[in-house]
Amino acid sequence: MDAKEIYARLEKQFPGKVSDFKGDVSEPYLLVDGQAIIEVCRFLRDDSNLKFEVLSDLTGVDWPKEEKIQVVYHLYSYAQKHQIVLKVNLPRDNPKISTAEGIWKVANWFEREVYDLFGVIFEGHSDLRRIMLPEDWVGHPLRKDYVEQEEYDGMSTQRAPLVEKLLR
Amino acid sequence: MNETAQAETGFFAEEMTISVGPQHPSTHGVLRFVVKTDGEVINEAIPDVGYLHRSIEKIGEKVTWHGYVPYTDRADYLAAMFANQVFCMAAEKLGSVEVTRRGEFCRVIACELNRIASHLISVGTFGQDIGAMTPFVHALRERETINNLMEEICGARLTYNYIRIGGVGYDILPETCTRITEFLDHFEPIVDEFNRLLSGNKIFIERLAGVAVVSREDALSYNLVGPNLRGSGIKWDIRRDIPYSVYPELDFEVPVGTAQVGKLGDSYDRYWVRIRELQESSKILRQCLKMMPKGPAIAKVARKFKPPAGECYARVEAPRGDMGFYVIADGSEYPYRVRIRTGSFTAMAIIDKLSKGIMVADLIALIGSLDVDAPEIDR
Numbered sequence: 267m268d269a270k271e272i273y274a275r276l277e278k279q280f281p282g283k284v285s286d287f288k289g290d291v292s293e294p295y296l297l298v299d300g301q302a303i304i305e306v307c308r309f310l311r312d313d314s315n316l317k318f319e320v321l322s323d324l325t326g327v328d329w330p331k332e333e334k335i336q337v338v339y340h341l342y343s344y345a346q347k348h349q350i351v352l353k354v355n356l357p358r359d360n361p362k363i364s365t366a367e368g369i370w371k372v373a374n375w376f377e378r379e380v381y382d383l384f385g386v387i388f389e390g391h392s393d394l395r396r397i398m399l400p401e402d403w404v405g406h407p408l409r410k411d412y413v414e415q416e417e418y419d420g421m422s423t424q425r426a427p428l429v430e431k432l433l434r
Numbered sequence: 435m436n437e438t439a440q441a442e443t444g445f446f447a448e449e450m451t452i453s454v455g456p457q458h459p460s461t462h463g464v465l466r467f468v469v470k471t472d473g474e475v476i477n478e479a480i481p482d483v484g485y486l487h488r489s490i491e492k493i494g495e496k497v498t499w500h501g502y503v504p505y506t507d508r509a510d511y512l513a514a515m516f517a518n519q520v521f522c523m524a525a526e527k528l529g530s531v532e533v534t535r536r537g538e539f540c541r542v543i544a545c546e547l548n549r550i551a552s553h554l555i556s557v558g559t560f561g562q563d564i565g566a567m568t569p570f571v572h573a574l575r576e577r578e579t580i581n582n583l584m585e586e587i588c589g590a591r592l593t594y595n596y597i598r599i600g601g602v603g604y605d606i607l608p609e610t611c612t613r614i615t616e617f618l619d620h621f622e623p624i625v626d627e628f629n630r631l632l633s634g635n636k637i638f639i640e641r642l643a644g645v646a647v648v649s650r651e652d653a654l655s656y657n658l659v660g661p662n663l664r665g666s667g668i669k670w671d672i673r674r675d676i677p678y679s680v681y682p683e684l685d686f687e688v689p690v691g692t693a694q695v696g697k698l699g700d701s702y703d704r705y706w707v708r709i710r711e712l713q714e715s716s717k718i719l720r721q722c723l724k725m726m727p728k729g730p731a732i733a734k735v736a737r738k739f740k741p742p743a744g745e746c747y748a749r750v751e752a753p754r755g756d757m758g759f760y761v762i763a764d765g766s767e768y769p770y771r772v773r774i775r776t777g778s779f780t781a782m783a784i785i786d787k788l789s790k791g792i793m794v795a796d797l798i799a800l801i802g803s804l805d806v807d808a809p810e811i812d813r
Binding site: 347 | 487489527670783
């Protein structure tokens with residue numbers, strides 16, 4: 267099934283919850299309403315024509331200008347050999363979304379990483395702890411406006427840049 | 435120990451918490467497990483990762499497109515070529531750059547050599563974890579030759595920075611091609627020797643058959659990739675199913691687990707898939723050396739590479755499975771966001787589930803059979 271058909275199916279099943287389909291890119295994507303993401307994911311996995319049994323990737327992207335954090339789901343179906351990308355926009359000051367752990371088990375770790383590096387709260391997650399950084403680290407490094415804490419556990423985190431020019 | 439077992443045996447055991455790692459020979463890098471055991475039986479093994487987190491994704495937002503290629507090497511030091519390739523593929527897709535045909539062949543040759551090297555480390559250290567010291571030395575000896583070949587191809591032995599946007603950094607010379615053929619002539623019988631030494635070894639088989647079985651459903655739900663996925667009997671290989679580069683023109687098999695000594699999806703199946711992939715890679719290499727066309731190794735690409743705004747997700751079949759780069763461009767000299775999705779990360783996520791109820795020694799077999807690589811988990 268090509269991406270356009272997948273979108274048409276979702277639009278029929280979840281009117282008003284999916285929008286902004288973009289099909290003329292290498293990996294077509296669509297926007298999903300944050301409240302409906304779990305129903306949409308479950309439908310995508312269980313429907314016999316869609317069969318998205320694999321969550322290839324789950325990550326975040328920070329867009330400070332638009333005041334939003336995007337959570338991006340890359341889905342793939344080994345049986346049908348098709349793919350789709352779902353995006354959910356969340357407010358930057360209080361990003362919250364339901365966990366997809368109940369649908370794909372691997373979401374547990376992906377979501378922990380997004381929580382750690384972007385500060386997105388996944389509601390209902392069984393073990394929402396930092397994964398890469400220590401528990402007492404301050405801030406979420408992959409946000410665009412992140413400033414590193416000056417000191418951690420008595421160790422300085424600052425160092426003069428080696429090559430000034432390469433830094434933005 | 436549950437109560438019935440206590441009543442039967444008369445032994446009373448308390449749960450004990452042990453920290454395996456971060457410095458432990460079987461963890462292949464710096465990672466840690468908090469293991470709760472009841473005697474020799476594991477109740478729970480909680481992976482603790484992040485010791486090697488170097489923010490490679492954040493660095494991507496700070497350096498130019500060309501400048502990021504050497505950083506991708508560091509994502510997985512055992513298979514640096516693949517991270518080079520997948521990032522370049524993403525950049526090429528965004529910037530509409532066409533790779534030269536000779537460049538594609540150079541890429542495939544370098545990648546398949548790298549796959550052999552990576553799998554040799556994997557099966558060698560796996561044998562060592564189980565207690566077989568000699569095969570490890572044999573595997574490293576063969577890998578040494580590949581390192582020499584790599585040095586000839588690109589000047590580096592581990593972090594190559596060989597594949598560039600538009601092609602490869604240096605052409606592969608005819609002398610090097612001859613030496614690769616010589617290596618393959620020598621290497622193919624070595625795989626049989628390796629099988630006599632290790633794969634057919636009774637102790638080795640007994641240690642792995644039926645240990646840590648991954649069902650088909652779990653393999654999909656936890657998104658295992660590469661040899662771990664194929665070990666569970668799912669025939670899925672990016673090279674065959676989402677073809678890229680010149681793989682559609684090449685003839686190779688996709689080995690899958692066959693439950694030949696235990697259950698489908700056990701540790702031995704995952705190991706055996708890797709051994710057979712060594713032979714397949716060698717087959718691919720021979721075809722590439724024969725088919726290699728003449729021409730430039732790299733296309734003309736602007737030094738200030740500025741792809742138009744957009745996003746793309748590129749994936750390749752790395753030794754540890756599907757490696758994906760999700761790259762967003764905003765039209766500037768720097769990538770807006772680089773996301774690296776690696777096979778080891780998802781393989782680690784399943785350890786928590788598989789470790790329940792197995793023996794401590796089997797945990798070591800489990801980690802080895804999944805072929806997790808610490809820097810690739812943490813990035």
